[in-house]
Amino acid sequence: MSLALIPLLLLAGGAQGGPHTGTDPEAAPAEAQQDAAPSGEILVTARRREERVQEVPLAISVxxxxxxxxxxxxxxxxxxxxxxxxxxxxxxxRNTAINIRGLGAPFGLTNDGIEQGVGFYVDGVYIGRVGASTFDFVDVQRVEVLRGPQGTLYGKNTTAGAINITTRAPSFTPEVRYEASVGNYNFLQLKGSASAPIADDTLAVRISTSISNRRGTIYNTRTDSYLHRLDNYEVRGQLLWRAAPNLDLTLSGDFNLQNPLCCVQYYARVGATQRPLNRQYAALAAAFGYAPPSTDPFDRKTDLDASINSRQEIGGASLVANWDLGGATLTSVSAWRYWDWKPANDRDFVGLPITTVSQNPSQQKQVTQELRIASNGKNRLDYTAGIFLFHQTIDTQGSQVQGPAASRWLLNPGNVAPGAVGCATPTANACNPAVLNGLTSRNAISFDNSSFAVFGKLNWEALPKLRVQPGLRLNYDKKSGSYVATVTTGTGSTTLNSDQRGVLAPQSYSPRFSDWNVSGDVTLSYDFDRDVHGYATYARSFKSGGINLSGLPLDANNSPILAAVTVKPEKVNHYEVGLKTQFFDRRATFNLAGFWTEVKDYQATVTNGQLGVIRGYLANADKVRVRGFEFDSNIQPSDRFKLYANGAFTDAKYARFRDAPCPPELSGGASSPANCDISGQVLPGISKWAFGFGGEANAPVAEGEVYLGYDGSWRSRFSSNPSPSAYTWIDAYSLSNFRLGYRKGKVNAFAWVRNAFDKRYFELLSVQSGNTGLIVGQPGDPRTWGFTISGSF
Structure with a gap:
């Protein structure tokens, strides 16, 4: 049991106050909450207290x-x-990034030594590893997406925003919920939950579970199997104990198992680089007589020859206590979580034995403790204050093994005639498969991360309708790590020649980082009318510094550059103004926000042209600037019809990054620049324009209603490489989803089709290491269709 709970349990019986009225609903009974209140009355906990979403002075979607x-x-x-x-x-x-307004996590493969910039919370528990956010939603009451820095209340690594998920709490009214879906690609998804009291009005339990299965959408001709499948299982349990009339405790536990064989990348296109022609993709493939199964990636065929696996376990337990003191509520959130990742990848992306093993099994454990106090009600002066402790360990066992095709693919065959596919001399290392065959790097990586913070936020009604809301957070970080790469040849020797060291170089270093940081914000909000609210915010935020734990770049002697062992914290200055409005008796909502964010020492994942470098390393870009505006709107003119439209314009650029890695078209040649100035160019992964829109119409039929719903989206093109490349732009695309169904009482049955027009689009594009010119892609899902029935009793 958390030490923070001991005084709560000792004193709760003698505390003053009536029935539970705490403002933090993390352990509140389910009957006190709703999926959605009447129009305009959705309640959220974005500021660690229960509030009407339209009255919260920040950009938030629910x-x-x-x-x-x-x-x-x-x-x-x-x-x-x-x-x-x-x-x-x-x-x-594992290699997942959640970004808001183009900021959050570096675009590229995960580095254990860096933290995310979008906070991810489930029932008040911070999830310290972004890979652990990939679970299926089950029994979720609501998802809040908070945009803009949230560092005062949500912590150091929320420079871009936060995602706050609230699940349904145990109920003292017995209930059962169910949902079943079937579809093409053998899709099957089952969800269920049950809640009931155990002991009158003092003890209640809730159990939830989910199973998702789907055949893969990408066919591997080499193994006669389908990749990019779904195979997920989840179970969650909660026990709510009303220990006293003014004290609630909720004990939660969850377990998730996923094995999706997912996220493969394969041939998308080829572009020219500065390498000699005989070392670019076309000549290298010709040297082996190799051709991919299809040069149209939307044929959804690949021939990857290495093992593919994406198995992960996610789980943990938490204890949340809410103690109503009358004028304030004291909340304790204690949690332990783990994440166990067992992957296998084909990181050469082709059906040749170049890199036969590339995997980084990883285990993370974390312990968190938050203790905070928040005033109850809506007073002239409200407050929230607290402390937060976090400890995380990560242990990763990386391995990379080169195969018999590696020598010819990765090494220089010498000067040969243009278009030739052979070697200048038979003795060239490139013509000797044994030089690199079996070359193995085993990487032992460890990371220890401790953090402590104290924070507070005020909400002062300085004048009628005018509120001033300052916040401050003091944070300390201490990080240490170890990276040891042991490289052996195919015969087991640790003695390497220059070509072997140029592909996989032994490294050993132990980085350290510690720092104090102060972040804060101030918001002015004004209630122009009951349903018209304006706000202006300035925030000074930061993302903790990091340490490179994926190997360091090498110098001319193939030795690691130790100066790159750490990266500086990101320092963020953020300005935002917003207007939140409702009209037509709250049947219509229109919210608008404009923002300007500048990030100094932006943490970027960068790559280089070294032969065997699959993973990038971390570096600081001098300055990044993101500015834009957003709107959220919906209207329900009658009970029979509703529409919504959301949009964002985001201008995200490197304001100053003079020593960035060059894109592939400028890399690989003898005269290629060592680095490039990409100042003024766009950040990866962010569209300048993006929209989400949809609606629903219904008509009464047989004591229920028939309805037709639509959800659509459109986003403009975006770059899929940290340094923008002509070869890695993803074109603009739109997606359309339809549903047709019947509701009666608590039963809802509907047919659905997603990506209805079978749009061909990429989720991301990547560059094959070594600048061969091969561009690989991960296509989005094709058209899927199916049927869902859900209900409760």
Whole structure:
């Protein structure tokens, strides 16, 4: 039991106050909450207290459990369609990035030593590893997407925003919920939950579970199997104990198992680089007589020859206590979580034995403790204050093994005639498969991360309708790590020649980082009318510094450059103004926000042209600037019809980055620049324009209603490489989802089709390491269709 709970249990019996009235609903009974209140009355806990969403002076979107189910958004990846300012990228669960307004996590493969910039919370518990956010939603009451820095209340690593998920709490009224879906590609998804009292009005339990299965959408001709499948299982349990009339405790536990064989990338296109022609993709493939199964990536065929696996376990337990003191509520959130990742990848992206093993099994454990106090009600002066402790360990066992095709693919065959596919001399290392065959790097990586913070926020009604809301947070970080790469040849020797060291170089270093940081914000809000609210915010925020734990770049002697061992904290200055309005008796909502964010020492994942470098390393870009505006709107003129439209314009650029890695078209040649000035160019992964829109119409039939719903999205083109490349732009695309169903009472049955027009689009594009010119892609899902029935009793 958390030490923070001991005084709560000792004193609760003698505390003054009536029935539970705490403002933090993290352990509140389910009957006190709703998926969505009447129009305009959605309640959120974005500021660690229960408030009407329209009165919260920040840019926030709310997705209810009902809307998630009907739109098919059963995980974070799928909610981005209706949230234009949200970006989600995943080349596999570990290599996942959640960004808001183009900021958050570096675009590229995960580095253990860096933290995310979008906070991810489930029932008040901070999830310290972004890969652990890929679980399926089950029994979710609502998802809040908070845009802009949230550092005062949500912590150091929320420079871009936060995602706050609230699940349904145990209920003292017995209930059962169910949902079953079937579809093409053998899709099957089952969800269920049950809640009931155990002991009158003092003890209640809730159990929830979910199973998702789907055949893969990409066919591997080499293994006669389908990749990019779904195979997920989740169970969650909660026990609510009203220990006293003014003290609630909720004990929660969850377990998630996923094995999706997912997120494969394969041939998308080829572009020219500065390498000699005989070392670019066309000549290298010709040297082996190799051709991919198809040069049209939307044939959805590949021939990857290495093992593919994306198995992960996610789980943990938490204890949340809310103690009503009358004028304030004291909340304790204690949690332990773990994440166990067992991957296998084909990181050469072709059906040749170049890199036969590339994997980084990883285990993370974290312990968190938050203790805060918040005033109750809405007073002239409200406050929230607290402390937060976080400890995380990560242990990763990386391995990379080169195969018999590696020598010819990766090494220089010498000067040969243009278009020739052979070697200048038979003795060239490139013509000797044994030089690199079996070359192995085994990487032992460890990371220890401790953090402590104290924080506070005031909400002062300085004048009628005018509120001043300052906040401050003091944070301390201490990080240490170890990276040891042991390289052996195919014969087991640790003695390497220059070509072997140029592909896989042994490294050993132990980085350290510690720092104090102060962040804060101040918001002025004004109530122009009951349903018209304006606000202006300035925030000074930061993201903790990091340490490179994916190997360091090498110098001319193939030795690691130790100066690159750490990266500086990001320092953020953020300005935002917003207007939140409702009209037509709250049947229509229109919210508008404009923002300007500048990030100094922006943490970027960068790559270089070294042969065997699959993973990038971390570096600081001098300055990044993101500015834009967003709107959220919906209207329900009658009970028979409703519409929504959300949009975002985001201008995200490197304001100053003079020593960035060059894009592939400028790399690989003897005269290629060592680095490039990409100042003024766009950040990866962010569209300048993005929209989400849709609606629903219904008509009464047989004591129920028939309805037709639509959800659509459109986003403009975006760059899929940290340094913008002509070869890695992803074209603009739109997606359309339809549903046709019947509701009666608590039963809802509907047919659905997603990506109805079978749009061909990429989720991301990547560059094959070594600048061969091969561009690989991960296509989005094709058209899917199916049927869902859900209900409760």
């Amino acid at each position: 997705l209810t459990g009902e809307s998630l189910a009907e739109s098919g958004a059963f995980n974070v990846s799928r909610i981005q369609q209706s949230q234009p300012a949200l970006q989600f990228y995943s080349s596999n669960p």
